[in-house]
Amino acid sequence: MDLNIYGGNIFFFIFLIFLSSSTTAATLPSSAQINSNSVLVALLDSHYTELAELVDKALLLQTLEQAVGKHNITIFAPRNEALERQLDPEFKRFLLEPGNLKSLQTLLMFHILPKRIRSSEWPNENQPGSTRHNTLCDDFVHLTSKSSGKKAIGSAEIIRPDDIIRSDGIIHGIERLLIPRSVQEDFNRRRSLQSIAAVLPQGAPEVDPRTHRLKKPAAPVPAGAPPVLPIYDAMAPGPSLAPAPAPGPGGPHGHFNGEKQVKDFIHTLLHYGGYNEMADILVNLTSLATEMGRLVSEGYVLTVLAPNDEAMAKLTTDQLSEPGAPEQIIYYHIIPEYQTEESMYNAVRRFGKVKYDTLRLPHKVTAQEADGSVKFGSGDGSAYLFDPDIYTDGRISVQGVDGVLFPEEESPKVTKPANVKVVTKPRRGKLMELACGMLGAVGQDSHFITCQ
Numbered sequence: 398m399d400l401n402i403y404g405g406n407i408f409f410f411i412f413l414i415f416l417s418s419s420t421t422a423a424t425l426p427s428s429a430q431i432n433s434n435s436v437l438v439a440l441l442d443s444h445y446t447e448l449a450e451l452v453d454k455a456l457l458l459q460t461l462e463q464a465v466g467k468h469n470i471t472i473f474a475p476r477n478e479a480l481e482r483q484l485d486p487e488f489k490r491f492l493l494e495p496g497n498l499k500s501l502q503t504l505l506m507f508h509i510l511p512k513r514i515r516s517s518e519w520p521n522e523n524q525p526g527s528t529r530h531n532t533l534c535d536d537f538v539h540l541t542s543k544s545s546g547k548k549a550i551g552s553a554e555i556i557r558p559d560d561i562i563r564s565d566g567i568i569h570g571i572e573r574l575l576i577p578r579s580v581q582e583d584f585n586r587r588r589s590l591q592s593i594a595a596v597l598p599q600g601a602p603e604v605d606p607r608t609h610r611l612k613k614p615a616a617p618v619p620a621g622a623p624p625v626l627p628i629y630d631a632m633a634p635g636p637s638l639a640p641a642p643a644p645g646p647g648g649p650h651g652h653f654n655g656e657k658q659v660k661d662f663i664h665t666l667l668h669y670g671g672y673n674e675m676a677d678i679l680v681n682l683t684s685l686a687t688e689m690g691r692l693v694s695e696g697y698v699l700t701v702l703a704p705n706d707e708a709m710a711k712l713t714t715d716q717l718s719e720p721g722a723p724e725q726i727i728y729y730h731i732i733p734e735y736q737t738e739e740s741m742y743n744a745v746r747r748f749g750k751v752k753y754d755t756l757r758l759p760h761k762v763t764a765q766e767a768d769g770s771v772k773f774g775s776g777d778g779s780a781y782l783f784d785p786d787i788y789t790d791g792r793i794s795v796q797g798v799d800g801v802l803f804p805e806e807e808s809p810k811v812t813k814p815a816n817v818k819v820v821t822k823p824r825r826g827k828l829m830e831l832a833c834g835m836l837g838a839v840g841q842d843s844h845f846i847t848c849q
Contacts, residue, residue, distance in 0.1 A: 436566030437461055440472060443561060443568070447480035448505075454493065455501045461509070464533060469513035470566040473550055475574045484574060490670075491584050500580045506533035507577045513567055514540070516558035519548050536577050551575050655693030655792075659686050662788040662795050666703065669787055672797065674709035683724050689731075693792050698735035700753075700794040702762070702773065704801045705783060712801060728757035729802055735794055738785030741771050760804035774802050 437458070441449045452458065464470055480489075492501045510530050520528045520540050528539045541549050548555040550571060557570025663679060663686065666672040679686045689699060717723060732753045744751045745766040752761040764773050771782040784797025 434563055435465060436470065436472065436561065436563040436568060437465060439561045439563055440474070440568060443474070445474040445477065445568075445570070447477045448474050448508075451480070451492075451501065452505055455498065455505050457502055457505055460502075460506075460533075464509070464511060465565050468511055470533075471510040471512060471514045472566060472568045473508045473510075473553070473555075473571045473575065474560070474568050475508075475553070475571055476556065479571075479573045488584055491587055496668075497583070497587070500583045503534045503536075503577060504574075504580050507536055507538070507575055507580075509533045510538075515567060516548065516555070516569070519558075534577065536579070538575070655695075656687075656690035658693055658790060658793055659690040661790070662701075662793050665788045666795065669784070669797075671705045671707075671784075672703050672787075674706045675703045678709075678723050678727060683727065685724060685727055689793075697733060698792050698794075700732040700734055700736040700796065702730040702732070702780075702798050702802065703787065703795055704730070704780065704798055708780070708798070708800045725757055726801065726803075729755050729760060729762065729804055730798075731756045732762070735792070736796075737789055737794055738771070738782060738796060741782070741796075742766070745771055757804065762802060762804075773798060774800070775805070778803050778805075 440452070443449070452461070461470075491497055492504065510532055512530070514530070519542055528541055529537050530540060531537050538551050543549060548558060550569075553571040553573045553575055555569050556572050559567060560570045561568035659679075663676050666676045679689075692699065712726075716726075732755060734753065736753070741751075741764060745764050750763055750765045752763050755762055762773055763775060764771050766772070767781070773780050773782075778800070780798040780800030780802055782796055783799040786794070787797050788795035
């Protein structure tokens with residue numbers, strides 16, 4: 398066998414050779430001994446390099462050793478192109494994140510059956526009862542045969558049946574990756590950020606998702622009475638689609654755990670990716686995280702316009718060198734209202750330009766509709782809403798933007814003097830000048846208008 402193991406698994410190959418040649422029964426039960434002719438070694442030494450690399454990163458080698466020691470297995474291996482170019486890059490990043498190791502393991506074991514199935518044993522349309530098979534991840538797949546004679550597992554077609562055959566297993570090549578429903582749901586929850594501790598704290602009021610205002614507790618309705626719709630739920634939102642900041646039941650009681658909520662949204666920025674600079678400024682370079690936690694604990698709501706790392710990298714040394722410059726930049730990106738992507742977009746669609754107050758008083762940030770999104774600022778210093786609703790928990794809303802915003806400097810107005818019409822006296826000729834001089838000598842020039 399060629400010792401060139403694809404995917405950097407040479408150490409595992411040597412380990413398997415060592416196990417196969419070892420005579421010490423205490424080190425490994427006889428039912429779990431793996432020899433060099435195992436289907437696992439064949440997988441690592443095959444042209445399915447992307448799958449072998451994922452198996453190594455998922456730390457599944459020991460689990461698969463135990464499975465092969467108990468029974469034959471059937472592996473459905475996606476081709477490299479399906480994992481390199483046809484797989485969604487965002488989904489691949491999700492699988493390779495350390496916190497999603499269980500999802501990666503479930504995905505890979507979904508491709509392995511704890512039995513040996515050759516292509517000749519494939520079910521057909523006349524055997525509907527034999528199409529369902531359990532996998533190593535306690536899920537099941539359906540094996541079918543199409544009318545054209547091609548075989549399939551789920552939605553993936555078998556392109557290389559009986560590609561690798563060993564005494565303890567068999568490998569079939571398939572055209573695409575199989576994704577179990579549980580992994581797809583985990584990915585959707587991660588993408589919508591519902592699984593990252595972004596929940597309302599105990600005692601926080603409920604927020605109306607339509608108006609983004611705090612809901613009032615409904616009055617008790619007697620049994621059998623028709624439901625009562627409060628008038629404020631039936632009214633359309635006014636020009637201000639979110640309430641102004643108002644102190645809540647905070648103070649020394651601390652009904653709102655603002656510090657925990659700020660910590661949650663900073664962790665969300667780090668897990669989301671692309672906003673490490675913003676998180677670093679909030680935690681390490683300034684004390685803004687503590688101040689934001691205090692505001693939330695007192696009942697205020699905040700909307701953070703978070704510039705991504707690419708935008709923060711464009712800041713110059715002059716813009717950050719002045720004392721308090723990082724704080725002033727971030728203050729201009731914090732709106733003391735609770736706004737979401739939907740509420741801001743509805744506002745700019747309805748009212749054109751909308752100005753939001755910021756914590757950098759008295760400056761306001763201007764929002765308007767542009768290219769089907771929300772654009773903040775104007776001119777070269779504008780930024781678009783790039784990653785909407787990164788974090789929303791009813792008290793803090795984080796919206797990703799692709800630029801750093803700066804307030805418009807008020808340029809001094811230069812007032813031009815009013816045009817004054819100057820009336821010039823008619824010019825007199827030399828003869829008239831001589832006559833007026835003679836009359837002036839005798840005191841008679843005042844009688845003539847021309848000489849005045």
